[in-house]
Amino acid sequence: MTDSILNVAGHTALVTGAGQNVGRQIAMHLATHGAKVIVNDYFAERAEEVAREITAAGGEAMAVAADITDRDAVNRMVAQGAAKFGPVTILVNNAGNAGATPTGGARKPFWEADRADWDSFIGVNFYGVLNACAAVIPGMIEKNDGRIVTIISDAGRMGEVRLEVYSGAKAGAAGLTRAMARTLARHNIRANNVAIAAINTPGVAAARAGNPEMAAKMLGHYVIRRMGEPDDVANMVLLLASDASSWVTGQTIPVNGGYSFAL
Structure with a gap:
C-alpha cells in the first residue's frame, strides 16, 4: 500500500504571503x-x-503578485489561477504580520498609534482573509469541496503585549473561520485555524543570534525547548488540507511548542 492519506493531488491551492x-x-x-x-x-x-522552486522540483505552480487587502486584485488573482489550474479548493490564509509595507508606528501601543498603523494590521490579517475567502468560496460550493486553513497567531488566542490591534485582527479571523465552518459544512467545505508561536525565520534567527540573553529567555516559554520551524506549520496545514482531517472543522489548533495549551 503506497497511497498517502496526505495526498492532495487534484486540488488547486492558493497560499497567500507565500x-x-x-x-x-x-x-x-x-x-x-x-x-x-x-x-x-x-x-x-x-x-x-x-x-520556480516548485516547478524545478517537479511540481506545478504559478506566481501571482497581489495585495490581498485589495478585493478586486484578489478576485483577479483567483480568476487567473482558476483559468490555469481550475477552481481553488484549498485556501491557506497565511499573509499576516503588519502587511508587506508596515507603518513606522505599527509597534506602538494602539492608543498612541494612528489609524494607518491600525489598518496595517487589520487590513492584511482580517480584510485579507475576508477577501480571499469571498473570492474562492463560490468555486468551492460549485465543486462541493473545499478546505480553508487560516494561520492565526497565539496572539489571537491569548493576546500579546504591545500587539493589541494585531491580536484583535487575528482573533477576528479566527472567529470568521469558525463561522464559515458552520455555514459551509453542508457544501463539504471545512475551515480551520492554525495558531502559531514564534517561528525560526531568518529575521527571528538573526535577532536571537544578536541577543543570546533574549534568545534564552524566549526559549524558556516553550515546553518543547526549541523554536518552531516553517516545516512544523506546513505539516499541520497539509494535514488540515488533506483527507486525513476529513472530520475536522471549526477548530483552532496550536502549533506552538507548548507556548500555550488549548482545551
Missing part, C-alpha cells in the same frame, strides 16, 4: 503532495522565486 518563510514552506509541502499551487505574494519577485 513568497518566503512559513508561506513558502506551506506552498512547497502542498506541491510536493500533488496540489497545483498559486503562489501569492505582494512582491512579484518573491512569488516567482518560490514558483
Whole structure:
C-alpha cells in the first residue's frame, strides 16, 4: 500500500504571503503532495522565486503578485489561477504580520498609534482573509469541496503585549473561520485555524543570534525547548488540507511548542 492519506493531488491551492518563510514552506509541502499551487505574494519577485522552486522540483505552480487587502486584485488573482489550474479548493490564509509595507508606528501601543498603523494590521490579517475567502468560496460550493486553513497567531488566542490591534485582527479571523465552518459544512467545505508561536525565520534567527540573553529567555516559554520551524506549520496545514482531517472543522489548533495549551 503506497497511497498517502496526505495526498492532495487534484486540488488547486492558493497560499497567500507565500513568497518566503512559513508561506513558502506551506506552498512547497502542498506541491510536493500533488496540489497545483498559486503562489501569492505582494512582491512579484518573491512569488516567482518560490514558483520556480516548485516547478524545478517537479511540481506545478504559478506566481501571482497581489495585495490581498485589495478585493478586486484578489478576485483577479483567483480568476487567473482558476483559468490555469481550475477552481481553488484549498485556501491557506497565511499573509499576516503588519502587511508587506508596515507603518513606522505599527509597534506602538494602539492608543498612541494612528489609524494607518491600525489598518496595517487589520487590513492584511482580517480584510485579507475576508477577501480571499469571498473570492474562492463560490468555486468551492460549485465543486462541493473545499478546505480553508487560516494561520492565526497565539496572539489571537491569548493576546500579546504591545500587539493589541494585531491580536484583535487575528482573533477576528479566527472567529470568521469558525463561522464559515458552520455555514459551509453542508457544501463539504471545512475551515480551520492554525495558531502559531514564534517561528525560526531568518529575521527571528538573526535577532536571537544578536541577543543570546533574549534568545534564552524566549526559549524558556516553550515546553518543547526549541523554536518552531516553517516545516512544523506546513505539516499541520497539509494535514488540515488533506483527507486525513476529513472530520475536522471549526477548530483552532496550536502549533506552538507548548507556548500555550488549548482545551
